[in-house]
Amino acid sequence: MTVAKYSASGNDFVIFHTFVKKERNGLAQTLCHRQEGVGADGLIVLLPHERYDFEWQFYNADGSVAAMCGNGSRAAAHYAFSRGLAPNRMRFLTGAGVIEAEVDGSIVTSELTPPQIIDKNIEAFEKTWWLVDTGVPHLVAFVDKVDSFDLREARELRRQYDANVNIAAIEGGLLRVRTYERGVENETLACGTGMAACFYRGNQEGKVGDCIAVMPASGERLELAKKGDTLTLKGEVRHTFDAMMERDFD
Numbered sequence: 001m002t003v004a005k006y007s008a009s010g011n012d013f014v015i016f017h018t019f020v021k022k023e024r025n026g027l028a029q030t031l032c033h034r035q036e037g038v039g040a041d042g043l044i045v046l047l048p049h050e051r052y053d054f055e056w057q058f059y060n061a062d063g064s065v066a067a068m069c070g071n072g073s074r075a076a077a078h079y080a081f082s083r084g085l086a087p088n089r090m091r092f093l094t095g096a097g098v099i100e101a102e103v104d105g106s107i108v109t110s111e112l113t114p115p116q117i118i119d120k121n122i123e124a125f126e127k128t129w130w131l132v133d134t135g136v137p138h139l140v141a142f143v144d145k146v147d148s149f150d151l152r153e154a155r156e157l158r159r160q161y162d163a164n165v166n167i168a169a170i171e172g173g174l175l176r177v178r179t180y181e182r183g184v185e186n187e188t189l190a191c192g193t194g195m196a197a198c199f200y201r202g203n204q205e206g207k208v209g210d211c212i213a214v215m216p217a218s219g220e221r222l223e224l225a226k227k228g229d230t231l232t233l234k235g236e237v238r239h240t241f242d243a244m245m246e247r248d249f250d
């Protein structure tokens, strides 16, 4: 059995498609393991769907299921198009709802589900946090500079709110974001729904307009835009390699 390895703005994923729908929490842990497996932030499994181009199962590296993953949605769209599973403009079903994506060479755009503000008044560690759902929950605080990200604080907030934790700053016209991810239980190099949540708060507070360039910890640049009720995330996706597994796991 062959699986694909993808990189999308700093998040990395193992992806395969199958007809067999079942729980794969253990397989996600095995494949995502950085030393013993392929190594990734998440596992994405594509399955056929009668109404949409496909549906997916998304697992974090620790085997937990997540309803949505912004960068994962872009990687999944690239995988589906390049393997003839979907046209270049596609719709697919995630735990958070239907995602629309468009593949243009290595540039992939995903339209996320409409963001929802859950709480605007969380005071912690001398910052005001918003809890925003962009498919999965994200705590967002704006700071002057993102150079230092206190992971001890992030771990405490992640535990308390069962959410991903982001700090954001506008530096030189760019939105810079750092994210501590639930299910990876560490800072990752990027997080699509996290960047979208920061953009949404910035937009709601009048700090940013309806379109901005965003830079996660990886240093890879993306574009975020507001389109009606929804947010779009656009940037490069790379298929880095395929890995041949010794045994079939379906």
Ligand SMILES: N[C@@H](CCC[C@H](N)C(=O)O)C(=O)O
Residues within 6 Å of the ligand: 011, 060, 065, 066, 068, 069, 070, 071, 072, 136, 137, 164, 181, 182, 183, 184, 190, 191, 192, 193, 194
């Ligand atoms: N990296 C993803 C988000 C993946 C899910 C998240 N770790 C959670 O459990 O909420 C993204 O690009 O959005």
